[in-house]
Amino acid sequence: MSDGLKEYKCPNCGGILVFDSSTQNLKCPFCHSEFDVDMIKQYDEDIAETVNNELSWTAQPDGEWSQQEKQNIREYVCKSCGGDIITDETTAASSCPYCGNPVVMVDQFRGSLRPDKVIPFKFSKQQAIQKYREHVSDKPLAPAAFKAEKHMQEIKGVYVPFWLYDADVHAKARYVATRTRSWSDHDYDYTETRYYNVFRDGDISFDDVPANGSSKMNTAMMESIEPFDMRQAVDFNMNYLAGYFADKFDITADESGKKANQRIRNTTANSIESTVSGYTSVREAGMHMRLLSEHAKYCLLPVWLLVTTYNGKKYYFAMNGQTGKMIGDLPTDGSLYARYFAIIAAGVSALVFAATYLLKLF
Numbered sequence: 395m396s397d398g399l400k401e402y403k404c405p406n407c408g409g410i411l412v413f414d415s416s417t418q419n420l421k422c423p424f425c426h427s428e429f430d431v432d433m434i435k436q437y438d439e440d441i442a443e444t445v446n447n448e449l450s451w452t453a454q455p456d457g458e459w460s461q462q463e464k465q466n467i468r469e470y471v472c473k474s475c476g477g478d479i480i481t482d483e484t485t486a487a488s489s490c491p492y493c494g495n496p497v498v499m500v501d502q503f504r505g506s507l508r509p510d511k512v513i514p515f516k517f518s519k520q521q522a523i524q525k526y527r528e529h530v531s532d533k534p535l536a537p538a539a540f541k542a543e544k545h546m547q548e549i550k551g552v553y554v555p556f557w558l559y560d561a562d563v564h565a566k567a568r569y570v571a572t573r574t575r576s577w578s579d580h581d582y583d584y585t586e587t588r589y590y591n592v593f594r595d596g597d598i599s600f601d602d603v604p605a606n607g608s609s610k611m612n613t614a615m616m617e618s619i620e621p622f623d624m625r626q627a628v629d630f631n632m633n634y635l636a637g638y639f640a641d642k643f644d645i646t647a648d649e650s651g652k653k654a655n656q657r658i659r660n661t662t663a664n665s666i667e668s669t670v671s672g673y674t675s676v677r678e679a680g681m682h683m684r685l686l687s688e689h690a691k692y693c694l695l696p697v698w699l700l701v702t703t704y705n706g707k708k709y710y711f712a713m714n715g716q717t718g719k720m721i722g723d724l725p726t727d728g729s730l731y732a733r734y735f736a737i738i739a740a741g742v743s744a745l746v747f748a749a750t751y752l753l754k755l756f
């Protein structure tokens with residue numbers, strides 16, 4: 395029997411609304427707010443629609459490699475991480491830019507979608523090496539292997555696959571807002587709170603929302619070297635691969651679209667809420683979004699990478715090849731640490747001994 399009952403909650407305080415026959419409205423017995431029946435019904439439907447509200451991507455890029463381009467492409471397969479790496483015929487590969495292990499060249503390029511866009515490298519290999527050298531020099535306890543000049547020369551330029559999403563989004567939202575004023579007389583302090591239902595309905599456009607297309611590139615690391623200036627992306631040309639590697643995407647546009655959704659939803663929600671002003675407090679009570687149009691593009695972004703294995707663990711240095719922003723993790727050499735600690739301890743002991751000796755003299 396209970397399955398046939400429908401309860402409506404008060405948008406202001408969350409209490410259960412009851413029908414008031416005298417006013418023909420729904421009334422809250424807790425905060426005494428009154429609402430039109432049709433308005434509450436529509437609000438309830440909007441909330442229900444929001445529960446399963448997912449932006450759905452359908453557009454797929456369809457670029458294909460030309461026969462001429464296929465003849466000039468070489469493919470490398472890593473025996474350790476299984477990564478497929480593509481580059482032009484002039485670039486030699488001896489190790490995987492992602493895990494540092496040897497790679498095997500595949501004679502025939504097996505093909506995948508041709509990128510739509512690419513952001514060319516702005517920083518050279520020598521500039522990347524200098525950035526890494528400065529990074530290591532600030533870490534005196536880093537193992538010697540990380541400071542070797544030969545090791546620094548192993549830095550590789552890699553074009554990392556990303557999906558870029560363009561979208562027009564329609565959104566409608568309802569907020570519960572309050573205005574509060576306080577005053578006092580000789581006997582009492584008073585506070586008056588007024589509640590308002592605030593509605594917003596509009597469209598917002600997005601261009602080039604990025605989402606990582608490679609499972610081998612750590613998402614947190616990529617986010618640390620962001621942002622990339624997508625306005626500098628150009629139409630893909632094989633010439634940009636000369637001397638560099640390019641990872642093949644292994645996360646589809648559909649899968650990456652879920653990550654783009656979250657960015658779009660957060661930005662949309664923040665943008666709409668920013669228009670609700672002049673109130674003491676604002677609380678979102680319902681939000682619905684849907685895509686009016688959408689398009690996905692396949693893009694390659696420039697990254698300088700260096701992978702070092704130390705005591706069985708891999709350490710990564712990555713630098714944004716467009717802006718120079720970098721991130722790197724370095725271990726501590728245990729023997730160096732012990733040596734430094736011993737030197738410091740010896741110095742402290744000498745000072746304590748000297749201080750004790752001087753105290754005895756006086």
